[in-house]
Amino acid sequence: MNLDAKIPAGPIEKKWDSHKFNLKLVNPNNRRKYDILIVGSGLAGASAAASLGELGYNVKVFTLHDSPRRAHSIAAQGGINAAKNYPNDGDSVWRLFHDTVKGGDYRAREANVYRLAQISNQIIDHCVALGVPFAREYGGLLSNRSFGGAQLSRTFYARGQTGQQLLLGAYSAMMRQVAAGTVQVLNRREMVDVVVKNGKARGIVARNLVTGDLESHAGHAVLLCTGGYANVFYLSTNAATCNVSAAWAAYKRGAGFANPCFTQIHPTCIPRSGDHQSKLTLMSESLRNDGRVWVPKTKGDKRPANQIPEEERDYFLERRYPAFGNLVPRDIASRAAKMVVDEGKGVGPTGQSVYLDFRDSIKRKGLNKIKGEYGNLFDMYYQITDEDGYKSPMRIYPAPHYTMGGLWVDYNLMTTIPGLFALGEANFSDHGANRLGASALMQGLADGFFIAPSTVAGYLGATRFEAACAGDPEFGAAARQVQDRINRILSIKGKKTPSELHRQLGNVMWNECGMARNEAALKKALKKIPEIRGEFWSDVMVPGADKDFNQTLEKAMKVADFLEFAELFVRDALERKESCGGHFREESCTAEGEAKRDDANFSHAGVWAYAGEDKEAALHKEPLAFEHIRMAERSYK
Amino acid sequence: MSDKNNFSVTIRVWRQDGAEEPGRMTAYKVRDVSPDMSFLEMLDLLNEDLIKKGDKPITVESDCREGICGCCGLVVNGDVHGPDDHSTVCQLHMRRFGDGDVITVEPWRIKSFPILKDLVVDRSAFERIMAAGGYISVNTGAAVDANAIAVNKDDAEEAMDSAACIGCGACVAACPNGAAMLFTGAKLSQLALLPQGGPERERRALTMLAAMDREGFGNCSNEYECEAVCPKEVKVSNIARLNREFLLANFFGKAEPDLAPAHLKSTPDIPEDE
Numbered sequence: 001m002n003l004d005a006k007i008p009a010g011p012i013e014k015k016w017d018s019h020k021f022n023l024k025l026v027n028p029n030n031r032r033k034y035d036i037l038i039v040g041s042g043l044a045g046a047s048a049a050a051s052l053g054e055l056g057y058n059v060k061v062f063t064l065h066d067s068p069r070r071a072h073s074i075a076a077q078g079g080i081n082a083a084k085n086y087p088n089d090g091d092s093v094w095r096l097f098h099d100t101v102k103g104g105d106y107r108a109r110e111a112n113v114y115r116l117a118q119i120s121n122q123i124i125d126h127c128v129a130l131g132v133p134f135a136r137e138y139g140g141l142l143s144n145r146s147f148g149g150a151q152l153s154r155t156f157y158a159r160g161q162t163g164q165q166l167l168l169g170a171y172s173a174m175m176r177q178v179a180a181g182t183v184q185v186l187n188r189r190e191m192v193d194v195v196v197k198n199g200k201a202r203g204i205v206a207r208n209l210v211t212g213d214l215e216s217h218a219g220h221a222v223l224l225c226t227g228g229y230a231n232v233f234y235l236s237t238n239a240a241t242c243n244v245s246a247a248w249a250a251y252k253r254g255a256g257f258a259n260p261c262f263t264q265i266h267p268t269c270i271p272r273s274g275d276h277q278s279k280l281t282l283m284s285e286s287l288r289n290d291g292r293v294w295v296p297k298t299k300g301d302k303r304p305a306n307q308i309p310e311e312e313r314d315y316f317l318e319r320r321y322p323a324f325g326n327l328v329p330r331d332i333a334s335r336a337a338k339m340v341v342d343e344g345k346g347v348g349p350t351g352q353s354v355y356l357d358f359r360d361s362i363k364r365k366g367l368n369k370i371k372g373e374y375g376n377l378f379d380m381y382y383q384i385t386d387e388d389g390y391k392s393p394m395r396i397y398p399a400p401h402y403t404m405g406g407l408w409v410d411y412n413l414m415t416t417i418p419g420l421f422a423l424g425e426a427n428f429s430d431h432g433a434n435r436l437g438a439s440a441l442m443q444g445l446a447d448g449f450f451i452a453p454s455t456v457a458g459y460l461g462a463t464r465f466e467a468a469c470a471g472d473p474e475f476g477a478a479a480r481q482v483q484d485r486i487n488r489i490l491s492i493k494g495k496k497t498p499s500e501l502h503r504q505l506g507n508v509m510w511n512e513c514g515m516a517r518n519e520a521a522l523k524k525a526l527k528k529i530p531e532i533r534g535e536f537w538s539d540v541m542v543p544g545a546d547k548d549f550n551q552t553l554e555k556a557m558k559v560a561d562f563l564e565f566a567e568l569f570v571r572d573a574l575e576r577k578e579s580c581g582g583h584f585r586e587e588s589c590t591a592e593g594e595a596k597r598d599d600a601n602f603s604h605a606g607v608w609a610y611a612g613e614d615k616e617a618a619l620h621k622e623p624l625a626f627e628h629i630r631m632a633e634r635s636y637k
Numbered sequence: 638m639s640d641k642n643n644f645s646v647t648i649r650v651w652r653q654d655g656a657e658e659p660g661r662m663t664a665y666k667v668r669d670v671s672p673d674m675s676f677l678e679m680l681d682l683l684n685e686d687l688i689k690k691g692d693k694p695i696t697v698e699s700d701c702r703e704g705i706c707g708c709c710g711l712v713v714n715g716d717v718h719g720p721d722d723h724s725t726v727c728q729l730h731m732r733r734f735g736d737g738d739v740i741t742v743e744p745w746r747i748k749s750f751p752i753l754k755d756l757v758v759d760r761s762a763f764e765r766i767m768a769a770g771g772y773i774s775v776n777t778g779a780a781v782d783a784n785a786i787a788v789n790k791d792d793a794e795e796a797m798d799s800a801a802c803i804g805c806g807a808c809v810a811a812c813p814n815g816a817a818m819l820f821t822g823a824k825l826s827q828l829a830l831l832p833q834g835g836p837e838r839e840r841r842a843l844t845m846l847a848a849m850d851r852e853g854f855g856n857c858s859n860e861y862e863c864e865a866v867c868p869k870e871v872k873v874s875n876i877a878r879l880n881r882e883f884l885l886a887n888f889f890g891k892a893e894p895d896l897a898p899a900h901l902k903s904t905p906d907i908p909e910d911e
Contacts, residue, residue: 051777066698066760069804070706086784122778129780131773131831133797140787158797164705165800172772179768187761210753239700273673274640278681279702380703383721383728384675449777497688499681544693549655549754551696552688 001256001609003622006410007111012628016115019411020454024461031056032182034460035219037204039191039246041068043163043441044424045225046170047448053177055453060217061174061183062206064190064241069171072227072239073444076163077284077377078147079155080127080441082120087144089152093117096154098629100439103149103329104404104432105581105597106631107259107605109624111411112429119446124156126449130169134158147437148285149329149636155438160284160376166441170448189215190554191246193478194222194253194420201253201420202468205478209554212547214479216470220463221419221456224250225448228403228425230263232562232569233514234506236400237269237282243558244565247407247426255415256607256620258428259405260565261573264435264582265515266401267293267333270384270394271353280399281384283377285437288326290361290370291394293317293337295354299344305355305393316340324636331434331582331595332636334398338515339593341397348395357393398515402440404431404582405572408607408622412455413447416609419463421456423447428605433581486546489556494539498556501536505529505559505566513570518586522574526567533563568608568617575619578602590633599631643669644736648683650695651743656753662741672732676719677702677709679731680742696755702727704868707803710810711756712743717811717866725805725868745810749817749853760806762852763820769848770841771824773833786832796830799823801869808863808871814855819863821849822879823871829882839890842882 008019026034034057038045041063049061061068085091096117101108124142128134134156135143144153158165177183189206192214196202203218229244230236251257268288270281294315296308316336318325328336337354346352362370367390371378378389385395407415407422409429414421424444431439512525536559544550579588579595580602588596604621611617645668653660667683674682677699684694699709704725711726713719719729734740742756750758800823808819825842828834834841857876864873 047777054776065700065706065708067707067764067804070700070708072701072706074707074803075701075703075705084783122780124783125780126775126777128783128786129773129775129833131796131828131833133793133800133827133831134783136788136790136793138790140789140793141784158800161705161801164803165797168800172767173775173777175764175768176772176774178764179770185764187764239706240702241700274671276671276674276678276682278675278678281703380728383724383730386730386732453777493691495689497685499685541688541691543688543691549696549757552694 001416001607001620003256003408003416003607003620004410005109005622006412007109008411012111012114015111016118023454023458026457026461028056032058034058034221035060036221036223036456037217037219038062038223038225039204040071040225040227040426041171041185042071042073042225042227042424043167043170043444044426044448045071045223046167046174047445048223048225048423048452049183050170050173050177051449051453052456053174053180053182055457056182059177059183060219061185062189062191062204063185063187064209066187068174068185068187069168071167072242073167073441074164075239076441077160077282078286079145079157079162079438080123080166081147081154081436081438082124082156082442083117083154084121084124086142087153091152091154096120099150100430100436101432101629102634103436104434105595105634106432106599106603106626107580107624108430108432110626110628115451116430116443116446119450120442122450123442123445127166127169127445130173132158132165132169145286146289146327148288148327148333149436151324157286160286160374163441166445170445191226191249192482193249194417195474195478196253196417197468197472197474198466200418200463203470203475205475205482210549212545212550214482216475216479218468218470218472218475220460220465221421223421223423223452223456224407224426225423226426228406229565230400230403232505232566233400233509234503235272235277235280235510237266237280240279243561245558245561247422248561248565250407250415250417250420252610253417254610255417255420256408256609257405257568258408258605258607259433259572260569260608261513261576261583262404262433262581263400264330264402264404265334265398267330267337267398268356268396269399270381271348271350271397281380282399282401283381283396285330287356287374287377288333290365290373291326291356291358292360293326293333293354293356295340295345295347305347305357314340314345321636328636329434329436334515335584337398353395353397355393356396358389359393362390402435404428404433404435408605412458413452414455414459419459421452423452433583485560486553486557489540489542489553489560490546492538492540492542494541496535496539497541498552498559501532501540502559502562504532505563508532509566509569513573516584516586517573519574522570525570526574529563529567529570536560536563571617572606572608575606576602640671643671646670646679646734646737647739649739649741650756652695652755653752654754656751660752670731672730674731675702675727676713676729676731677727696757698757699727704728705803707805710745710805710807712745712810714741717807718868723868723870725803745806747806747809747815749815750806750809758806760804762854763804763806763817765852766817766821766845766848767824770837770844773828774837788831792830796827799826799830799871799875802871803869805868807866807868809854811862811866812855813860813862814858816857817849817852817854818857818876818879819867819871819873821845822875825882826875826878829878838882839886842879842886843890846879846883
């Protein structure tokens with residue numbers, strides 16, 4: 001597997017500009033002759049479609065929803081980072097670059113992260129121009145707030161609905177191109193395979209979710225903007241249809257899969273209430289700006305929170321990390337919560353939660369100010385738990401939220417398959433082993449609006465294409481393979497529902513490969529996952545037909561892929577014997593229980609190559625060099 | 638997991654095999670419902686049961702399950718998005734119901750949103766309204782510095798109130814005329830309130846209303862049902878602004894006259910909702 005990252009030469013500040021100059025261009029009159037297939041319509045997909053459409057390419061966008069606006073980017077709450085330094089608190093491109101590399105625990109590629117920080121400012125400019133109603137001050141200029149992992153305010157936001165507003169901005173820009181005739185949106189379509197011809201990605205096979213038909217689409221480049229795979233844990237903050245299937249299909253066609261075990265467990269989620277639960281709900285990390293996290297000092301203290309006096313409370317984040325306090329990065333806050341819960345100090349009916357208390361900030365700022373800033377989050381909390389967060393502290397517990405791992409891409413965002421690109425959460429490139437809050441929106445839009453339009457053109461301009469059309473045998477073969485898998489699933493007629501098997505898998509993943517991992521547990525998971533997979537292929541029940549709107553079949557196909565992917569995830573976790581970012585190996589920690597990296601042996605991206613069904617995937621490594629930022633123990637004390 | 642607080646309900650639900658098939662109400666008993674379950678989790682429970690029996694589960698759309706994606710939309714006991722105010726049906730919890738309750742569940746019933754299967758409707762008419770002008774025409778890379786344009790904070794807040802629309806279609810489903818004026822008015826308002834949206838303001842009002850008309854949505858007759866059911870509390874003042882934008886565009890606009898939808902000229906104005 002060739003893992004040449006194609007990082008441009010020259011000083012880091014100049015790399016992106018000089019690279020754009022060196023990339024081939026496509027003549028404006030020739031652009032409409034190129035067909036670009038974009039899978040997924042979230043921030044990355046919609047913004048890429050808008051930009052490429054504006055340039056004049058012929059773009060098709062595939063979404064499994066009824067509308068592109070439903071993509072899960074819509075649910076992001078807190079904000080988007082940029083190095084504008086409007087608050088005059090010392091921010092710069094260099095500092096955002098530094099914070100992101102450090103926040104990722106030195107497991108991201110420097111050149112990519114620097115470019116992300118550079119582009120961050122253009123994103124804000126463009127989104128304002130698109131009519132995104134960001135929060136403003138009375139003077140009419142933009143407002144900022146702070147987020148975890150940063151000691152300054154660089155986060156732009158639109159109430160608690162920043163993801164929604166940014167996605168609607170990108171979506172509207174894309175719809176303008178639909179009107180202009182450059183972009184065609186194919187809704188209720190799920191990509192089921194990537195078609196590779198003459199060594200290049202030349203199209204996809206998509207399933208029409210209403211009719212069940214398998215449709216072939218040919219093109220010159222395929223962009224996967226298909227999000228992350230946190231639903232491998234069954235319970236996560238992701239939407240129900242988020243999946244690994246598109247990335248997994250690409251992997252099986254030869255795309256390298258990087259760092260699959262790098263998962264972000266988000267600290268501020270509403271705790272689970274029972275086995276019926278279908279998802280976990282996240283509350284924005286911005287709550288940690290004003291909420292204080294604590295547990296009772298005494299184990300098993302069952303008094304209501306308001307009756308526990310100040311001196312009997314342990315504000316464990318403020319105690320352990322005085323410099324950052326409640327605003328430590330997500331991985332650190334999550335692990336600290338797990339630690340106190342494991343000590344038996346957890347609160348609530350299950351003991352699996354900690355308090356997030358606004359008492360002091362309500363006293364300091366007034367109830368109305370807190371309501372103004374977080375009102376929708378308090379409402380959401382009330383709707384789900386029937387508890388009033390203004391009167392007594394909220395209860396929170398960490399939950400799987402985001403996946404830093406993903407398809408390996410080079411500096412051009414191209415996977416190891418020529419012509420197949422991966423954007424946004426679907427790739428692995430910018431967040432290392434832990435993503436900072438408000439950086440996912442930034443990356444999705446950087447990739448889609450600004451990076452892919454240049455690098456995809458560079459690929460098209462430099463490539464000689466053989467003829468390819470949807471009638472080619474490669475498309476027929478891919479569709480037949482998918483059809484066989486569907487037929488096999490439908491013919492089993494067993495006793496277990498796809499959701500039940502998914503939940504079984506999720507339990508194994510959470511218990512053996514969740515917030516803390518060790519060799520014995522991981523080996524146990526490697527034994528259990530194939531058992532559940534065996535159960536799926538012998539006992540799953542999917543009623544109904546294939547050529548129909550069949551949601552159980554859709555779910556079963558996703559679960560089948562998760563059951564294969566989970567094994568790679570765990571193998572990656574086993575292979576990486578160090579702790580870094582969201583990946584915490586109990587064997588590798590400091591005396592104080594903090595994560596301990598092993599830079600001598602693991603300063604690389606672990607990239608897995610598919611070797612065929614029932615064969616062990618091969619591990620390749622892309623070494624990471626840190627020339628601009630000194631690697632140090634990540635301290636937030 | 639059974640619990641002493643758990644209870645049983647009967648669900649009367651619309652079943653329809655496909656767009657061209659006839660539909661009917663079918664009743665199912667759902668047992669062991671926890672008050673902490675969301676309404677959709679209760680339907681999951683029923684569907685799991687149906688799958689195990691080899692029956693076809695109820696086709697129902699939902700995704701984020703936290704009230705923001707706009708996928709879900711059901712009429713529960715005659716209420717659009719269920720009995721709770723200003724929330725989506727995925728945010729409804731079973732603690733609102735009791736043992737033995739009979740709950741009627743139907744899809745949106747609107748000519749412009751044809752039923753695809755069971756509880757799922759086709760809302761792509763909204764996409765065509767958006768494509769007709771729900772944007773500001775600025776190419777990537779052409780923007781000035783974000784702070785180059787100051788925006789009055791109150792205007793920005795009001796634009797955000799309108800922009801909060803999740804495109805679920807509840808406003809249309811609740812309207813006796815099947816009008817999409819709250820949806821369209823919200824987008825028009827958001828872009829009219831911001832200086833960035835100024836240059837295309839008149840053109841946008843004409844083209845979006847023309848698209849709304851083409852899709853067969855009805856007219857507003859001041860029922861205020863849309864505002865009452867909107868999960869994001871989008872106000873009918875957005876419809877008043879839509880009407881003003883439309884009139885201004887007709888009187889003073891430079892856009893081509895064929896963009897003006899004829900019948901909308903008779904739409905009554907709505908007093909500003911303060």
